[in-house]
Amino acid sequence: MPQLGLLPGRAWAALLGQLLRPPRVVCLGAAHSHSQVAEAVLASQLKPRQEKSNFILKTPKEMLAEKYGEDSGLIYDLKDQGGELLSLRYDLTVPFARYMAMNKLKKMKRYHVGKVWRRESPTIAQGRYREFCQCDFDIAGDFDPMIPDAECLKIICEILTGLQLGDFLIKVNDRRILDGMFAICGVPESKFRAICSSIDKLDKISWKDVRHEMVTEKGLAPEVADRIGDYVQCHGLPGGLSLVEQMFQDPRLSQSKQALEGLGDLKLLFEYLTLFGIAEKICFDLSLARGLDYYTGVIYEAVLLQTPAPAEEEPLNVGSVAAGGRYDGLVGMFNPKGHKVPCVGLSIGVERIFSIVEQRMKTFGEKIRTTETQVFVATPQKNFLQERLKLIAELWDAGIKAELLYKNNPKLLTQLHYCENMGIPLVVIIGEQELKEGVIKLRSVATREEVAIKRENIVAEIQKRLFES
């Protein structure tokens, strides 16, 4: 049984290797999140050490408020015994920004997996949950333009490729281009974020409906909406700079200073993406807006082009599996003096990826190992528990992942079947014969070959086999 085809080496690969094991498997925990990117609000209540720097956070609602735009309604509120209002964190980004500010950190590069909560009306078909798990990666700090941004996109590509989720595309846009576009189309600045949220729906509903929302609900003049329509219906080709160039030439858009800044950065970004060998996975898309308020620059969203599905089944509609962007203002909002720390990051929807991987396993009859056990300690005889325990302790002490059945007298067949079901590659067998001869039988589960190894050499032999495999 193969493990998932994850690239080795990068920390997220190991991480997602963990993520992708079925729920019964051991999981690594948010070991540091309490000190690193703790619950946005609870931490401020609970951490005595931090009270000094906490005054901003004393009214937790304010902390989550005005960060999420129209999504704010989804913030999951609670009330603690003291009657102070608390909320469960809506994402990992705002708590990360708060942590940076509270600890006066100027730069950090980290990833974090944790749960977030949203008051959705959950319909699993849409892959929406009220409690779900996000995996975030962020690079905070004042660096030269687009280098960390390009790395974020490289990481998304590595993850989606490594997880074999099928073909994907990453849409890229820039908030400054959108704002410039809104300005030259005649959107009042007060409506910029609201119109962003409308445009963000273009991947779910038609332009006609979005236009209707902008005009009727958000009070945009029809001709303004139509001007926006001309732009947001422009999609660049993957890897291509042609649309960027076209927008540079656009007589109206080129009037906007901030739009030009955004376009300039996109051009630089695509240069770096080409060096990273991923440009053909990325396309400039003026209709990408992202709902959240806190983005200030480049934004991106990865969508799967098709998900494998059994002939008889509907393909999963999972929407975007990863998204993110640059948020240069968020940390400053938590800093008493307003000191800014530019940030760029990405979020991966873990459940969505699970559902795709699970469906793929169903489709292709794949099986993923649910344990890391390397060696199983077995015996053909009764009353050999003591020898099994002595042997497994030797393996454990040598750092070998080993297990046995917690039974005094298990049947050999039961033990071997267990190894086949669990995909354990090696079995060490000790019985009267082996004990007498001072050997251990080493069995390969796949080939069923057995060889007798001197007891004193068994650890070395196992390590050799594990290294070769």
Place this chain on the structure above:
Amino acid sequence: MPQLGLLPGRAWAALLGQLLRPPRVVCLGAAHSHSQVAEAVLASQLKPRQEKSNFILKTPKEMLAEKYGEDSGLIYDLKDQGGELLSLRYDLTVPFARYMAMNKLKKMKRYHVGKVWRRESPTIAQGRYREFCQCDFDIAGDFDPMIPDAECLKIICEILTGLQLGDFLIKVNDRRILDGMFAICGVPESKFRAICSSIDKLDKISWKDVRHEMVTEKGLAPEVADRIGDYVQCHGLPGGLSLVEQMFQDPRLSQSKQALEGLGDLKLLFEYLTLFGIAEKICFDLSLARGLDYYTGVIYEAVLLQTPAPAEEEPLNVGSVAAGGRYDGLVGMFNPKGHKVPCVGLSIGVERIFSIVEQRMKTFGEKIRTTETQVFVATPQKNFLQERLKLIAELWDAGIKAELLYKNNPKLLTQLHYCENMGIPLVVIIGEQELKEGVIKLRSVATREEVAIKRENIVAEIQKRLFES
């Protein structure tokens, strides 16, 4: 800079390797906890899929109630918008038991790291927090006696040894022995758990004070208290069965059927601990009681015998760093039909271990690497960002952990200092000269030796060096 001296191989070793990195480091998240051992209560509110099997959990308070004895006052309560009472999980054990029951699982072996909340009045000196991180390992299922229990103790020994926390001792006792002892001393059964909580304080306050509490607060007759005193002041020697044997012979205690069961299991346990080579780390201690209500059999608690402290500083008073026991009734409490799943497990206090490791680092001037970066990509020249990006992408694509400075033109000295500070072992250097000759300079940070490697061989050479180191 050495990584911590953790044994390789076992999953918890990797886990604790993660735990022990300073907070700025990437951390692996509770990827599966939402589906595995989610917040005791919130999950029941938030998971629509599970509502069917949720009816028991519809009154969350009841779920956490009557599990923690006198500690129940520490449960951190909240109130959600709907007005339904919620609590933050007090530990990872009750949520795990609930998960087993809700999903009708008969066995599971897993570890989990996550935050728990308690309404302590926090004083960092005591190492008590209101929000802290626990690492739990549990074996659930109906197995032959004491085999999983012995593995739990083996794991505690491996962890504490691997983390080099200094000499430690694991006290072991059994709830059935305590209850038998209470019975023959004349404690009314209704007072068993309350007296347990009093005895549990013996590691913090004197027998005199505990006796006073039992008599005045818990209404125990003085002579009953004194009889208990005779027992709880008996401590066995590490590895020794003598106290167990002595209790077998005890004219009064040997009257108690359940005490004899407990003593019999302890005898078996010590046999297995000897096979695991850890018996000398374990001692039978009749004063070990554990506060929590849910334990039904063997209980244990690991204490450090001394913590390294700088001459001028107070040694940390961290109390127990790991503890646990057998809780055979808890899962049944969440099962509509009361079906039981025997469980044994352990909890490790992550912050306490951090504070010890941090103090050790201070004491011995140790430094722990805060990143896993294997190779740094540097250049001596200006305007070499493109070549650095192309090169680092090659390394990333080969699964090598690499980083560079996010600057267009960093100074070479800055780049090399960064590697020394971060403990990055290798540097690849690309400049005009190298580009012309089609080579990459490979530098060992420790020895400062540099060799020129053909560009096409650089990945292989790095992988060779990393494997050898």
